[in-house]
Amino acid sequence: MTETLKNSVNAPCPHWNPLVQQQVFRRLMNAFAYPGSIETISAPPGKALIGVLACLLDAETTLSDPCRLVSEHDMKLLSAVCADPETASFIVMPGDHDPDFIPRIGTLESPEYGATIILQVDQIGEGDSFGLSGPGIQGSRQVSARGLSHAWLMSRAKWAQEFPLGVDFILVDGKSVLAIPRTSKI
Amino acid sequence: MNKNYLLPLDEAAYNFGFLDEYAKKEIRRALLKAISIPGYQTPFASREMPMGKGFGTGGLQITLSIIGVGEKLKVIDQGADDSVNAVNLRQFIEMTCPGISGTEDTERASLIQSRHRIPETPLRKDQVLVLQVPYSDPLVVVEPSESKRKTMHGEGDYSRLLTKLYEDIVKYDEITISHRYPTRINGHYVIDPSPIPRFDVPKMHMSNALILFGAGREKKVYAVPPYTDATPLAFDDVPFRIEDFRDENGKRRVCRRCGADNSFLEESINDAAGLKLHQCSDSNYCNRRLSLSGPARIGAEEGGI
Incomplete structure (x- = not known):
């Protein structure tokens, strides 16, 4: 079975393989449990974004990709329902593109309806750093990402100011992810 | 488990982890939201499992949707690896997840599913603890309507629960809850930490490992992330105490x-x-x-x- 997994990782388009999706999800879950920690996603090589989307999305979810970061082919395979960023549960945006919409932030009774925003950045672990603290972080942690517009952090502060309402961020570059859930304080 | 009951090994065989991939993805999405909103009972579409509700189907579904090849799995029931519930669940998971290995050693395990106990050996960052939950909502004793309870949880309104604890003190001179002790997570949501004894409640506070809770019958998952404040409900003059x-x-x-x-x-x-x-x-x-x-x-x- 370990062999099967190895072969799956090295096969073309490994991110559509369920065994690989599980591995990616564990990285992602770790990223959420320990906000600010950089988790490596090796499948598919250099395209962590589609790896993340493939392990979470199916036809029951809504996805907004206003800047077309996901290819049409991958969009079809994801089979998520396309939606506006105002109503989608998952939003994909380039990190250097300022937010020009107001995402779902959930309701007091059902805060899980708050959107998950996935930002494609140039490089995690480089550029201007900012401090994170909150659940999952011992003390505080310095985080940085090149290609992340400051406007996202400003907007996030507004969207996530009334816990439990808010949005959860996933930053991805080519090969790694970093999560900033709504509980993290910047 | 009946040894004569073998899973079919032909093309009709079960998927890795028994659950279909759509079910796993749905649970995974719920888990990420549960971690992002510590203590919030996140709804999920609890699937029918080949064992009765109340035998740990919630914890089992979490385990099956996060487990992967190479995993070292430990399953315990009331602290023991060899009791019926634990053995049953472990055998089922080993049977449906080829490539994982079972272990009884807390230190070796990467994933621990547990009923009623948090292991004595302190957990590490690279471990995940999954707890089976029979009743997920601590407010059910004071409010029968779920929609009202959801509002109370959202507002962080636990005054009626505190009144219940106060009435205990008036009647019996102490808070009489022996297990499932209501615990406030990250200063907002109060959770039912599953029937762990009071002794285990402080282990959730600033834990190194992620703790996930699954309630199959109630169709809820929730989480206590690592390094998160977990405070048992108590009063200034009647502090929380363990057994x-x-x-x-x-x-x-x-x-x-x-x-x-x-x-x-x-x-x-x-x-x-x-x-x-x-x-x-x-x-x-x-x-x-x-x-x-x-x-x-x-x-x-x-x-x-």
């Missing part, structure tokens, strides 16, 4: 097998003499101590067998 293991002379009772004086003890009655016996509830912890130091038997005065 009292002191004997009539005020001495801390010890495990009759390994001699541990810092573990959660189970009490049983020695039928022959009618004496009370105390023993670690965490069997792996007890066995490990025994193998390291040899039996500590303090038998005679406790009526050891």
Whole structure:
């Protein structure tokens, strides 16, 4: 079975393989449990974004990709329902593109309806750093990402100011992810 | 588990982890939201499992949707690796997840599913603990309507729950909840931490490992992320306290097998003499101590067998 997994990782388009999706999800879950920690996603090589989307999305979810970061082919395979960023549960945006919409932030009774925003950045672990603290972080942690517009952090502060309402961020570059859930304080 | 009941190995065989991939993805999405909103009971579409609700189907569904090839899995029930519920679940998971290995060793395990206990051995960052939850909502004792409870949770309004605890103090001079002790997570949501004893509640506070809770019948998952504040509900003048293991002379009772004086003890009655016996509830912890130091038997005065 370990062999099967190895072969799956090295096969073309490994991110559509369920065994690989599980591995990616564990990285992602770790990223959420320990906000600010950089988790490596090796499948598919250099395209962590589609790896993340493939392990979470199916036809029951809504996805907004206003800047077309996901290819049409991958969009079809994801089979998520396309939606506006105002109503989608998952939003994909380039990190250097300022937010020009107001995402779902959930309701007091059902805060899980708050959107998950996935930002494609140039490089995690480089550029201007900012401090994170909150659940999952011992003390505080310095985080940085090149290609992340400051406007996202400003907007996030507004969207996530009334816990439990808010949005959860996933930053991805080519090969790694970093999560900033709504509980993290910047 | 019935050994004659084999899963079909042809093209109709079950998927890795029994659940279909859509079910896993749905649970995974719920888990990420549960971690992002510590203590919030996130709804999920609990699937029908090949065992009765109440046998840990919630925890099982979490385990099956996060487990992967190479995983070292430990399953415990009331602290023991070899009780019926634990053995059943472990065998089922091993059967449906080829490529994982079962272990009884807390330190070796990467994923631990548990009923009613948090292991004595402190957990690490690279481990995940999944707890099986029979009743997920601590407010159910004071409010029957779920939609009203959701509002109360959202507003962080636990005044009626605190009133219930106060009434306990008035009637019995202390808070009488022995297990499932309501605990506030990250200063907002109060959770039912599953039927772990009070002894285990402080282990959730600033834990190194992620703790996930699954309630199959109630269709809820929730989480206590690592390094998160977990405060049992109490009053300034009546602080939270764990079980009292002191004997009539005020001495801390010890495990009759390994001699541990810092573990959660189970009490049983020695039928022959009618004496009370105390023993670690965490069997792996007890066995490990025994193998390291040899039996500590303090038998005679406790009526050891």
